[in-house]
Amino acid sequence: MVMAIPLLLAQLLLAVALGAVQAAPGLHPVVLVPGYATNELDARLTELYQPSSPGCGARKGEGWFRLYLNYSALQDPANVPCFAEQMSSVYDPAADDYFNVAGVETRVPFFGSTQAFRYPDPDRKNFSYMSTFVEQLEKMGYRDGESMFGAPYDFRYAVAPVGRPSMVGDAFFRALKGLIERASGLNGGRPVVIATHSFGGLLAHQFLVRQPLAWRRRFVRRFVPIAAPWGGVVLGMQVLVSGNNMGLPFVDPRALLRQERSLQSNLWIVPSPAAFGTATPLVTTKSRNYSAGDVGDYFIAIGFGETVGLYESRVLPLFGGELPHPGVPVTSVIGVGVGTTERIVYPGDDFDGTPSMVAGDGDGVVNLASAMVVETPWSRRGGDFRIVKVFNVSHNALLVDDPALEIIIREIQRAD
Numbered sequence: 001m002v003m004a005i006p007l008l009l010a011q012l013l014l015a016v017a018l019g020a021v022q023a024a025p026g027l028h029p030v031v032l033v034p035g036y037a038t039n040e041l042d043a044r045l046t047e048l049y050q051p052s053s054p055g056c057g058a059r060k061g062e063g064w065f066r067l068y069l070n071y072s073a074l075q076d077p078a079n080v081p082c083f084a085e086q087m088s089s090v091y092d093p094a095a096d097d098y099f100n101v102a103g104v105e106t107r108v109p110f111f112g113s114t115q116a117f118r119y120p121d122p123d124r125k126n127f128s129y130m131s132t133f134v135e136q137l138e139k140m141g142y143r144d145g146e147s148m149f150g151a152p153y154d155f156r157y158a159v160a161p162v163g164r165p166s167m168v169g170d171a172f173f174r175a176l177k178g179l180i181e182r183a184s185g186l187n188g189g190r191p192v193v194i195a196t197h198s199f200g201g202l203l204a205h206q207f208l209v210r211q212p213l214a215w216r217r218r219f220v221r222r223f224v225p226i227a228a229p230w231g232g233v234v235l236g237m238q239v240l241v242s243g244n245n246m247g248l249p250f251v252d253p254r255a256l257l258r259q260e261r262s263l264q265s266n267l268w269i270v271p272s273p274a275a276f277g278t279a280t281p282l283v284t285t286k287s288r289n290y291s292a293g294d295v296g297d298y299f300i301a302i303g304f305g306e307t308v309g310l311y312e313s314r315v316l317p318l319f320g321g322e323l324p325h326p327g328v329p330v331t332s333v334i335g336v337g338v339g340t341t342e343r344i345v346y347p348g349d350d351f352d353g354t355p356s357m358v359a360g361d362g363d364g365v366v367n368l369a370s371a372m373v374v375e376t377p378w379s380r381r382g383g384d385f386r387i388v389k390v391f392n393v394s395h396n397a398l399l400v401d402d403p404a405l406e407i408i409i410r411e412i413q414r415a416d
Contacts, residue, residue: 026416027140027141027142027147027187027190027416028187028190028191028192028193028221028222028415028416029147029148029149029183029184029186029187029190029192029193030137030142030147030148030149030192030193030194030195030412031149031150031151031176031179031180031183031192031193031194031195032114032117032130032133032134032148032149032150032151032195032196033151033153033176033194033195033196033197033200033201033203033204034116034117034130034150034151034152034196034197034200035130035196035197035198035199035200035227035396036155036198036199036200036265036269037068037069037120037155037246037247038117038120038128038130038152038155038197038200039108039110039116039117039120039150039152039153039155040066040068040069040108040109040110040116040117040120040121040152041066041067041068041069041087041106041107041108041154041155042064042065042066042067042106042107042108042109043064043065043067043086043104043105043106043107044059044062044063044064044065044104044105045057045059045060045061045062045086045103045104045105046060046103046104046105047060047061047103048102048103049101049102049103049104050102050103051082051085052081052085053081053082055078055082056081056082056085056086064107066121067083067086067087067106068087068120069120069121069246070083070121070123071121071123071248072123074248074250074251075250080251080252080255080256081255083256084255084256084258084259085101085259086101086104087156087256087259088101088258088259088262088263089101089156089157089262089263089264090102090262091262091264091310095165096160096164096165097160097165097166097167098157098166098168098264099167106154108152108153108154109152110150110152111150111151111152111175111179112145112149112150112151112179112182113144113145113149113150114130114134114144114148114149114150115144115150116150116152117130117150117152118130118131118134119131129396129397129399129400130197130399132399132400132405133197133399133400133405133408134148136405136409137409137412140409140413146186146187147183147186147187149179149182149183151172151175151176151179151200153172153200153203154168154172155199155265156263156264156265157169157172157263157264157265158202158203158264158265158267158268159173159203159206160314161313161314161317161318162210164313164314166264169203172203173206173207173210176204176207177207177211180192180194180219180220181219184219190221191218191219191220191221191415192219192220192221193220193221193222193223193224193412193415194208194220194222194223194224195224195225195226195408195412196223196224196225196226196228197226197227197398197399198226198227198228198229198365198366198395199229199265199268199269200225201225201226201227201228201229201230202228202229202230202268204223204225205223205225205228205230205323205326206318208220208223208326208327208328209324209326209327213327216326216327216328217327217328220328221328221329221415222328222329222330222331222384222411222412222414222415223326223328223329223330223331224330224331224332224333224408224411224412225330225332225333226333226334226398226399226408227333227334227335227363227365227366227371227395227398228332228334228366228371229269229365229366229370229371230275230319230323230370230371230373230374231271231272231274231275231276231319231367231369231370231373232268232269232270232271232272232275232276232292232319232370233269233271233365233366233367233370234271234276234282234340234341234342234343234344234367235269235341235365236266236269236270236271237270237271237282237283237290237298237344238341238344238355239260239266239269240260240261240266240270240299240302240304241257241302241351242254242257243255243256243257243260244256244260261304261307264310264314267307267310267311267314267315268315268318268319270292270295270311270315271292271295271367271370272292272316272319272320272370272373273291273292273293273320274319274320274321274322274323274373275292275367275369275370275373276291276292276367276369276370277291277292277293278291278292278293278294279291279293280292281343282342282343282344283298283343283344283345283346284343284344284345284346285301285346285348285349285351286346286347286348286349287349288301288349295311296308296311296312299311301351302351322377323373323374323377323378325377325378325381325383325385329383329384329385329414330378330384330385330386331385331386331387331388331411331414332371332374332385332386332387332388333387333388333390333398333404333407333408333411334363334366334368334371334372334387334388334389334390335362335363335364335366335371335389335390335391335393335394335395335397335398335404336361336362336363336368336371336389336390336391336392337361337391337392337393338361338362338363338364338392338393338394338395339359339360339362339364340359340360340361340362340363340364340365340366340367340368341357341358341359341360341367342358342359342360342362342367342369343357343358343360344356344357344358345357345358363393363394363395363398364394364395365394365395366395371387372387375387388407388411390403390404390407
């Protein structure tokens with residue numbers, strides 16, 4: 001076994017040098033689950049759609065169109081309110097679940113392929129950091145649809161605790177399970193490596209712990225979460241106050257605030273007591289400190305009180321305590337040594353002023369406390385678990401920076 005590793009590496013290098021078009025023999029297939037807002041999302045508007053303005057209904061009856069990401073369309077400020085409206089979701093208390101706005105149908109194209117998140121906006125081929133990661137895997141012999149598969153998802157949604165409805169999230173889990181089994185079948189029955197980035201790691205973890213242990217042992221060789229925010233991020237508190245322009249510098253984040261507050265997935269990245277404790281201030285106003293144990297009070301203070309019950313019933317049961325081990329070998333790759341907001345300080349009590357940020361350690365997005373929260377419980381369980389720290393590399397750069405990519409590829413190859 002010791003001798004097989006350098007032999008396989010030699011085969012991989014030879015395949016790259018010869019420009020091989022087939023996957024190198026013996027590779028375990030890889031299923032990639034991207035981060036938040038990394039893959040394309042399509043929409044179509046039906047007659048049930050009641051737009052807030054006539055312009056937002058211009059595409060009614062035209063069929064499917066690219067809702068996210070359409071960089072060119074969003075450069076026109078007139079299109080931003082329509083985008084926000086059509087990207088929003090609605091919680092239905094009677095169904096105890098989240099749904100699209102009435103009359104807005106959505107789909108995630110290219111499931112099973114990496115095409116969905118290599119370029120979520122085909123007009124801007126250089127947008128996605130995931131493309132660099134995919135290209136590196138291709139150099140090692142992986143081929144899209146043969147030994148490398150993509151699992152894009154509707155990033156607006158998540159899953160609820162077992163026994164609670166989550167139609168979109170549950171459908172994704174069924175599709176992911178089928179994809180993993182198909183990937184294994186196409187590769188001689190070899191179990192897969194699940195490699196994820198950021199929010200994708202949270203989804204994949206919840207998927208794994210809900211599968212029978214025998215299934216996990218049969219179909220999953222290794223789980224490689226990259227930059228996973230296991231315990232949420234402090235910046236998640238600010239998103240619910242200031243909005244999130246999704247990396248589009250010409251879009252005012254506040255124009256998307258109502259949409260961001262409507263999304264189930266944004267509650268998942270609120271800092272958890274398990275990672276941040278209940279005494280450490282994460283948000284400070286003139287007269288009050290808010291810790292991870294004060295999230296309910298914080299929601300009320302920012303005018304988001306209607307979501308307290310949803311947070312307490314659909315999020316805390318998943319992330320409020322110790323996260324269960326996924327039951328497969330795990331390598332968690334994290335970025336450290338990059339200034340990361342660990343406290344948000346508002347000058348007054350109304351959250352309208354521009355806050356100052358107190359920085360701590362992490363990858364620029366995920367706090368070190370969040371990335372490391374699984375270390376003790378998962379190490380205590382024993383088995384094949386390790387955390388690999390990549391110094392001075394930021395959240396998205398983990399999939400772009402050459403030394404970081406070398407580390408990640410090495411961990412994927414541990415399966416072989």
